[in-house]
Amino acid sequence: MPAQIYIDTIDLLTEVVTVEPLNLDGDLPDSYPHLRLKKTGHKETLPLQVVQMENAFLRVLVSPALGGRIISIFDKRNEREVIPPLQEISLAEGGSRGLVLSQGIEFMAGKGGRANSLGTVDFRIQEAEEPDQPVGVLMHELVIGQRIAWHGAVTLDPDLPLITIDLRVQNRSPLSQPTNNGLQANLGNGWKAFDRAVYSEERRAGLAIETLPSDVYLESIGSIWKWHAPTARAGMIGPDRVEELKFRITPFSFVDAEEVSHVIAGSAGALRVGKTKLSIQVSDPVLDGKMFILTGSGQTLEAPANLYPEAVTEIEFATLPEPPRGFVLRSSDQAVLLEWDESSVSVPAKHPDPAPGMWPAPGESWLESQLKNGAEDFTLGLQSPGIEAACHVAQAVAFCRNKEWDSALESLDKSLNFNAEDHLVWWLKAAIKRESGNQDDDRPELMNAHFLAPLEPVLRAEAFLSQPVSEGKEPNPVLKPVADNPDAALEVACLLIKVGFEESLARFVDECLRHAESPMLRYLLAHQLLSKTRMEASAAEHVMLAGRCPLEPPFPWRAEEWSAIRALAKAFPSDERLATLMKLDR
Numbered sequence: 001m002p003a004q005i006y007i008d009t010i011d012l013l014t015e016v017v018t019v020e021p022l023n024l025d026g027d028l029p030d031s032y033p034h035l036r037l038k039k040t041g042h043k044e045t046l047p048l049q050v051v052q053m054e055n056a057f058l059r060v061l062v063s064p065a066l067g068g069r070i071i072s073i074f075d076k077r078n079e080r081e082v083i084p085p086l087q088e089i090s091l092a093e094g095g096s097r098g099l100v101l102s103q104g105i106e107f108m109a110g111k112g113g114r115a116n117s118l119g120t121v122d123f124r125i126q127e128a129e130e131p132d133q134p135v136g137v138l139m140h141e142l143v144i145g146q147r148i149a150w151h152g153a154v155t156l157d158p159d160l161p162l163i164t165i166d167l168r169v170q171n172r173s174p175l176s177q178p179t180n181n182g183l184q185a186n187l188g189n190g191w192k193a194f195d196r197a198v199y200s201e202e203r204r205a206g207l208a209i210e211t212l213p214s215d216v217y218l219e220s221i222g223s224i225w226k227w228h229a230p231t232a233r234a235g236m237i238g239p240d241r242v243e244e245l246k247f248r249i250t251p252f253s254f255v256d257a258e259e260v261s262h263v264i265a266g267s268a269g270a271l272r273v274g275k276t277k278l279s280i281q282v283s284d285p286v287l288d289g290k291m292f293i294l295t296g297s298g299q300t301l302e303a304p305a306n307l308y309p310e311a312v313t314e315i316e317f318a319t320l321p322e323p324p325r326g327f328v329l330r331s332s333d334q335a336v337l338l339e340w341d342e343s344s345v346s347v348p349a350k351h352p353d354p355a356p357g358m359w360p361a362p363g364e365s366w367l368e369s370q371l372k373n374g375a376e377d378f379t380l381g382l383q384s385p386g387i388e389a390a391c392h393v394a395q396a397v398a399f400c401r402n403k404e405w406d407s408a409l410e411s412l413d414k415s416l417n418f419n420a421e422d423h424l425v426w427w428l429k430a431a432i433k434r435e436s437g438n439q440d441d442d443r444p445e446l447m448n449a450h451f452l453a454p455l456e457p458v459l460r461a462e463a464f465l466s467q468p469v470s471e472g473k474e475p476n477p478v479l480k481p482v483a484d485n486p487d488a489a490l491e492v493a494c495l496l497i498k499v500g501f502e503e504s505l506a507r508f509v510d511e512c513l514r515h516a517e518s519p520m521l522r523y524l525l526a527h528q529l530l531s532k533t534r535m536e537a538s539a540a541e542h543v544m545l546a547g548r549c550p551l552e553p554p555f556p557w558r559a560e561e562w563s564a565i566r567a568l569a570k571a572f573p574s575d576e577r578l579a580t581l582m583k584l585d586r
Contacts, residue, residue: 003055003158005125005135013088014046015039017099022555024583032584033145033555034115036098039091048089051125051137053154055311057161061085064123064155067116068139070154071107073251075205076159077281077310079255083187083207091118102186105249108226109150109169110143111178122455122485132158139452140455142491145557147173148237150181151453160283161309162267165247168453171237172424174390175368176360179237182228183209183247188222197265198225205253207264212246216503238361239390242421252277253395255312268337269309271327278315278327280338282307286331291315294326294341305329361386365513367394376402389418393425400428401500405436423452427459428499434466435501457481457488458495464511465504475514483515493524494560502532519546520554527564532572543568547577555584561581 010151019035031034050071051062061072072085083104091099095113106117126136136155138281143149153166169181185207191200196218199206209218209227219226227247228390237243252270262273268281278293289305299321306327307313317323326341363384370378376398381391399408412429415422426449433439449459464479475483482488489512496505509525511520526542529535556565569578 001056002131003053003128003133003135003156005053005137005156006050007125008050008052008527009047010050011045012048012086013043014048015089015091016044016353017091020098021583024580028584028586029134031098031115031145033553033557034097035553037118038098041384043088048086048448051123053137053156055156055158055294058156058163060154060156060163061349062137063104064137064139065097065108065120066101066104067114067118068123068141068152068154069101069104069117070119070163071104073163073207074448075251075253076254077161078204078255078312079442080203081203082203082207082251082253083185083450084180102223105185107139107150107152107167107185107370108180108182108184108228109141109167110146110148111180115144116141122457122481122488124455126153126155128158134158134164136164138455140453142457142487144487144554146177146179147171147558148158148177149456151455154231157547159268162283163247163249163251167245167247168421169237169243169245170422170424170453171239171241174371174387174394176236176238178235180228180235181237181243181245182226183228185225186223187225191223191225192260193218193220193225194263194265197263197270199260199263199265201257203253204255204257205251206263206265206270208248208250208252208267208270209249210250210266212248225541236360239367239387240393240415240419240422241389242419244421250283252281252283254281262340262342264338264340266338268329271338271340273327273340276317278324279319280307280313280315280329282309282337284309286329286337288332289337290330292326292328292330293320293324295320296322296325367391370394378506389415389422392418393422396428400432400435403436403500405432405438408432423456424450424458424495426452427456427462431462431465431499431501431504434462435504439466455549457485458492461492461508465508469507473514476511479508479511480515483512486488486516486518486520488526489518490520490554490558490561494558496525496558497528502528517549520556522546523564523568523578524560527567531567539568540572543572543575543578547575549577551577556581 016039017037020038042550049065053060055075059074061069075082092102094100096115121137121139121141123137126208128135134155134157136153139152141150149170151168155164171177181511191201192200196210197206248267250267252265254272258274260274264271272279286305286307291303293301300555329338331337363381367381367387378391378395382388392411396408396411412425415425426445430443430445460482512521522542523546526539529539556562565581570584
């Protein structure tokens with residue numbers, strides 16, 4: 001059967017939580033600008049949105065409403081719940097916000113645990129246009145409190161029991177950021193690591209997890225497993241850098257219980273070495289292959305191999321002259337699919353310590369000083385390895401503010417020579433051409449940006465800004481997904497402020513306010529009106545309207561937000577809401 005995907009809703013008994021209010025006169029929580037969570041002591045049956053993917057071998061459930069985690073993997077071949085579905089959402093204490101859900105496989109990005117691991121991420125399903133194409137769910141999240149974003153994709157192969165996970169982490173800052181990129185799984189107790197696989201004897205099932213193009217580093221902390229990408233800059237991501245990781249997850253399962261001494265698994269399948277037999281499950285049919293068994297006395301036994309994913313092949317030790325101490329499965333073209341010998345190491349590799357002195361890069365302190373002082377010349381930093389791309393982007397931004405469009409485009413092209421994966425640079429190239437009136441019909445820069453990050457909110461904003469100005473009063477549907485996400489709208493507004501696109505900012509904010517009220521958007525626009533124009537009355541009106549809104553998230557944390565709050569609090573000293581926000585300025 002071809003792979004299928006659809007959006008569904010399941011009802012789950014859920015612990016109801018609330019947020020702890022900010023103590024304006026005390027210390028801010030470590031999770032700021034997120035609020036800490038606490039249990040109410042009540043449970044309710046609530047709907048949970050999920051994405052279900054299915055092929056002939058697997059059924060996979062992903063929940064964008066729970067941080068984009070995989071919440072269930074069912075192996076149809078042997079009717080095994082490799083990761084059992086949630087029976088209820090039961091939260092435990094822990095994490096930066098006080099509560100965590102210990103279930104499933106989730107993305108890791110940003111410092112510490114993800115603050116939004118229990119929240120909703122932006123997503124879009126990807127259906128197969130042809131029967132031989134995979135299906136998948138694309139996801140995106142701005143890591144609030146850090147200038148970091150991640151883009152994830154979970155795809156299911158149409159013909160194999162294979163789940164592919166792509167993770168793309170972007171540093172949106174010109175300075176290094178702490179981050180811990182990879183996957184984290186809470187599989188419960190009783191799981192054991194074997195090289196690049198984990199296996200549960202109780203479930204008679206396991207997962208082979210590989211990273212491409214390199215091997216995975218596996219850590220276990222109690223019942224929590226973490227798969228990190230091997231990287232020289234472990235724990236940090238450099239200025240304006242993008243790190244791309246790819247994981248292949250191959251679930252496997254067996255029919256009966258067997259005390260296990262070793263498991264070998266990968267994308268080709270799995271071999272379970274038990275006390276009384278070898279059990280083999282392949283992911284793809286093996287026709288006209290060969291199996292080789294090495295016995296304790298050094299004798300090699302050979303047998304033809306015609307294996308199918310739907311069935312587990314078993315080799316009883318009682319049928320052999322003596323117990324085996326090695327096994328090899330080869331395909332018809334002699335490629336090694338599975339290989340084991342009794343000396344195989346079953347201790348997982350550990351995540352390496354960060355490479356000393358690599359990040360932050362040596363020139364970052366100079367770059368930070370230049371940015372703080374409002375410098376417009378960043379050429380000296382181009383001699384510092386590691387910050388070349390960031391310096392070219394900073395130079396382009398300075399040119400944008402001065403409307404020197406050709407020079408800005410030249411700097412962006414130079415930045416792409418060092419980091420062609422930065423979709424914000426591709427977006428800025430397209431936006432400069434729009435601002436300067438030299439917009440291409442096909443806009444190839446936007447095509448590149450959409451390919452790299454299809455759910456990036458500034459790209460949807462660019463689609464709106466590229467349309468002719470409408471005289472109607474109805475909200476523009478193109479901008480609705482961004483306007484309905486306050487954090488995404490603020491991120492776009494701050495990007496427009498950073499590059500000096502004042503007219504685009506005003507148009508963007510006005511349109512967002514047609515969809516939903518946002519006091520912080522009003523403050524950002526009021527600050528620009530106050531500092532860049534003579535429209536003091538309009539600025540005062542936005543401040544007054546924002547002052548009528550309750551004090552609730554999102555709270556200020558970006559540099560552009562704090563610049564606006566500080567300037568407006570000085571300009572409007574009697575405004576109570578601004579005075580209250582200033583108490584958060586630590």
